[in-house]
Amino acid sequence: MTVDEAGxxxxxxxxxxDLYVRYHDTEWGVPLHDDRALFELLILEGAQAGLSxxxxxxxxxxxxxxxxxxDPARVADYDAPKLAALVEDARIxxxxxxxxxxxxxxxxxLAVQEAFDSFDAYLWRFVDGRPIVNxxxxxxxxxxxxxxxxxxxxxxxxxxxxxVGPTCVYAFLQSAGLVNDHLTGCFRHKELAGAxx
Numbered sequence: 001m002t003v004d005e006a007g008x009x010x011x012x013x014x015x016x017x018d019l020y021v022r023y024h025d026t027e028w029g030v031p032l033h034d035d036r037a038l039f040e041l042l043i044l045e046g047a048q049a050g051l052s053x054x055x056x057x058x059x060x061x062x063x064x065x066x067x068x069x070x071d072p073a074r075v076a077d078y079d080a081p082k083l084a085a086l087v088e089d090a091r092i093x094x095x096x097x098x099x100x101x102x103x104x105x106x107x108x109x110l111a112v113q114e115a116f117d118s119f120d121a122y123l124w125r126f127v128d129g130r131p132i133v134n135x136x137x138x139x140x141x142x143x144x145x146x147x148x149x150x151x152x153x154x155x156x157x158x159x160x161x162x163x164v165g166p167t168c169v170y171a172f173l174q175s176a177g178l179v180n181d182h183l184t185g186c187f188r189h190k191e192l193a194g195a196x197x
Contacts, residue, residue, distance in 0.1 A: 001185050011186045012139055019057055029192050031131055031177035033120045038176060039109055040070035043102050045172045046163030047093050053171070055093075062091025067102070072113075075106035101162040108160035124178065126152055133180045133193050142181050145170045 002010050004021075014024035032038055044063060048056045056063075066089050068074040078086075086092065086099045109119055116122035126148065136142050149170035156164040164172075173179045182189035 008187055009185050011183050020054060023057055028175055029177050029180050029182050035119045036070055038119050039072045041172060041175055045168050046101060047098050049163050049168055059092055066092050072106045072109045075103060076110055078103045105161050112159060127178050131177055131180050135184050137184050149173060
């Protein structure tokens, strides 16, 4: 655990870097139900594959600008010149495969919205609309993936998504608040333990 000057106890992974601390305190593990925000998180988690989350957080504003505010309908329509421009955009991770996948994922995202009325409705049905609250006291107890993440990963892949392996999906579920993996000693664990819709 980390303790700041005010005596606030946090999960150790956020350290004392302001950007990471703000993300930990205000976003990570908070139940997320906005489709645009879920799409953003899904694309960023895919971009993060093989990298650190901090690397992505530092570029998030650049991603928002490059990806038209993460409007899935606009991203789904990206053509070859736009993809070429993204590959040259220093504000984002310039990985051609990940960039191409983001467009396919936008198209798959729109199909899920069409089928379930919202991506939110699709996603939260995996946990019956209520976050799973874990009670880990040490970082080493937090898994990299779970059977739930494997189930969601398989379903996403069957619907045409990519860069949604179980480890990426578990990070997504944690970030979007479907799973509360704040350590029990962290001030956010108790605050979020009763969070629903």
